[in-house]
Amino acid sequence: MNDQELERKLHTALEHAAPDDVEAVLARLGPQNGKIIPISAPKRRKRILPWIAAACLALAIGGGVAGVRYQQANAVASVVSLDVNPCVRLEVNREEKVLSATPVNDDANQILDGMDLTGTDLEVAVNAIIGSLLKHGYVDELANSVLISVEDDDLTRGAALEEKLTGEISQVLESASINGAILSQSFATDDALQQKAEEYGISQGKAALIQTLVDSSSHLTFESLVGLSINELNLLANSEAAADLTGQNGEQESIRSTGTASQSGYVGVDAATQTALTHAGVQQSQLDYLEADYDYEDGRMVYEVEFGVSGVEYEYDIDAATGAIIKAEQEGQTIQTPAPGQTQQPQGGSSGTISSQEARDIALSNAGVALSDTRELEVELESDDGCYKVEFKSGQYEYEYEISVADGRILSAERDD
Secondary structure (H helix, E strand, O other): OOHHHHHHHHHHHHHHHOOOOHHHHHHHHOOOOOOOOOOOOOOOOOOHHHHHHHHHHHHHHHHHHHHHHHHHHHOOOEEEEEEOOOEEEEEEOOOOEEEEEEEOOHHHHHHHOOOOOOOOEHHHHHHHHHHHHHHOOOOOOOOOEEEEEEEOOOHHHHHHHHHHHHHHHHHHHHHOOOOOEEEEEEEOOOHHHHHHHHHHOOOHHHHHHHHHHHHOOOOOOHHHHOOOOHHHHHHHHOOHHHOOOOOHHHOOOOOEEEOOOOOOOOOOHHHHHHHHHHHHOOOHHHOOEEEEEEEEEOOEEEEEEEEEEOOEEEEEEEEOOOOOEEEEEEOOEEOOOOOOOOOOOOOOOOOOOOOHHHHHHHHHHHHOOOHHHOEEEEEEEEOOOOEEEEEEEEOOEEEEEEEEOOOOOEEEEEEEO
C-alpha cells in the first residue's frame, strides 16, 4: 500500500465517523416558530473613567501647588549686599534661603573662595561672609564699618530684614572683639540707581548711600565719592558735611547708623583744631565759637575747622591723614599757608615773606581804593608762581593784582570796566 492509497482510506473513515448531514439534523428538530432573539453576553459598566478623571484632577492640583511652591522657593524676594570694600551680593527667597551669592568686585572673589552658600539660611551665609572679611583683614579697628543694604519692593519686609541683619552682624563683630560701626538701609528697586551702580562698578547699596550723601550736601558729588571706602563714607554720613542725613542717635528714615566709625587712620579733630588755631595765632580762650568736623575736598578726607574771634571768621581745611593745612581763609580772604617742609607761622607773616593782608594792602594802595569801598575781595596764594593773586571790585571797576610773596613787588596789575 502506497502513501496515496493510505490517505484515501483515512479520508473515507473520517466521513463515516462524522457525516456532513445538516438537512437530516434539521428534520429531526421539527418546525420552528417565533423570532430568533440573539442573546449577547452582558457588558459591565465602565466605572474606571470617573476614577481616572479624579486622579488626573488630583495630579493637576498637586502639580499646580508644587509648581507654585517651586516658583516661590526659587523667586528672588530680597537682594542683600554687604559692603566694606569687598562687596558680596546675596539673592534671597521669601523663606530667607540664599539663591545665589555673587562677588560684586575683584576683592570679593577672595571672600567667597571655597564657599557654596546656595540653599543656606541667610543668617548662616552672612555669618560666613563676615567671618571671611575678618579673616582676610578687611574689617579691623582701623576700618570697622560695614554697610548692609536690603533691596525689596516690600518695604516692611525689607526694613525688618535690615534690622535683623544689623543685630546679627553686630554680635559677630563683638565676638571678634571689634567695635563695629554699621550703616544700614533698605529701599525698593530703582532702575536709575542700578544704572549708576553698573556705570561705576559698585553695588547698588553703595550707590544708594553715595546718592543720599550727595542729596544732603551742597558740594559733594557722586563721582568724587565713588572711590571712598565704606568707613570714609560712614565718617561723612555722621558729619556736618551731611548734616541732614542722620537724626538723633543715628536714626533717620533713609539710613541708620550703629556704632562709631574708626578714626584711627587720621590725626584727629583735636589735633586739626590746634593746627588751625596755631596758624591763625589764636588762643582757644579767645574764640567766639568753634566747629570742626569731617569733610571731603579735592579728592581727600579733611577736617573743616571754623571759628570766630572778635567777630572775625576763620575757616581751615586740614588734611585728615597728614594734618597739613590745605586751605586757610579769614573773612573770605586766603591766609598764607606754609609750603611743604616749612614751619607753620602764626598769622602776620614770617621773615622774608609777606602775609596775605600785606599783599591786599599793597594792591589797594596802588589802586587808590579804601578797604571799605571794595566788593568781592579775594586773596589767593599761587604757590607755584610765588605770588598772591588779589581780586576785588570797587565802583564800576574790577581789579586784579599779582603780588610777590618774597618782597611784595607788584608783578602785574589790571583794571577793567
